[in-house]
Amino acid sequence: MRSNIDYSLYLVTDRDVLVDTDIYTDVEEAIKGGVTLVQIREKNMGTLEFYNFALKLKIITDKYKVPMIINDRLDIAQAIGAAGVHLGQRDMPADIARRILGDNKIIGVSTETLKQAQKAERQGADYVGVGAMFHTTTKDDASAVTINCLKEIKEGISIPVVAIGGISEKNVSLLRPANIDGIAVISAILGKKSVKIAAEKLGILIKL
Incomplete structure (x- = not known):
């Protein structure tokens, strides 16, 4: 197990939530704001487009030594040398x-x-993502998971637990009793006018 990975502020990409900017700029600004891991999640791309997109983003994540994870596509992950x-x-x-x-x-x-x-x-996973914790507009088929269930999962396994789904500045404190290892967000960072400031605020809140 790769125990040196920081899952605390985990960014998942979604170009549909961007505010008057581009994904490459936003990912870099989010990393500057404290994002510790980036997952490329793009469901509507062909293989070549996804490959080129992920390769370009990896230049940015590599620059800041932030691991890049590819959602679902093992072939893309292997092709670009992603972290996982x-x-x-x-x-x-x-x-x-x-x-x-x-x-x-x-x-x-x-x-x-x-x-x-x-x-x-x-089966050898390094971490689990648990959710959706709250209502989310970025994943239509996500069902809600209670805080008690999140806590039960955290206490029932030894690998890191990352909460995901509708997490924002307003509700992130509700996750504190579960003592999880990180939060994964999309809109809470990429849907803001200043993604760097949004990441900085979330980074402070998860440490309180």
Whole structure:
């Protein structure tokens, strides 16, 4: 397990939420504001477009030594030398992904229950993403997970737990009782006029 990864402020990309700017500028500004890990999540791109897009973003993440994770696409992750992949419940099993990618890559798995989280850990995942915690407009099929369930997952596995889904400055403090390892956000950073300031504010709030 790669224990030196900082999951505290985890940015997931979505070009649809940007405010009068471009994704490359925003990702760089978000990293300057304190983002510790970036996941490229683009569902509506062909393979060549995704490859070129991720390659260009990796130049930025590499510049700041921030790990880049690719959502779902192991082929893209391998092609650009990404730090790892993030898998959903309907994607490739984590143990198969581990066999393909090897021991040095980060593998994350989306979960909603303790059972799913424990299975991900058994299959060799490095961390789990748990959510959606709150209502979110960026993922239509996400169901709500309670704070108690999040706490149960955190206490029931030994790998890092990252909360995701509708997290913002207004509700992030509600996650504190679960003692999680980080939060993953989209709109709370990329949907703001100044992504750097938004990242800085979230960074302060998760440390309080």
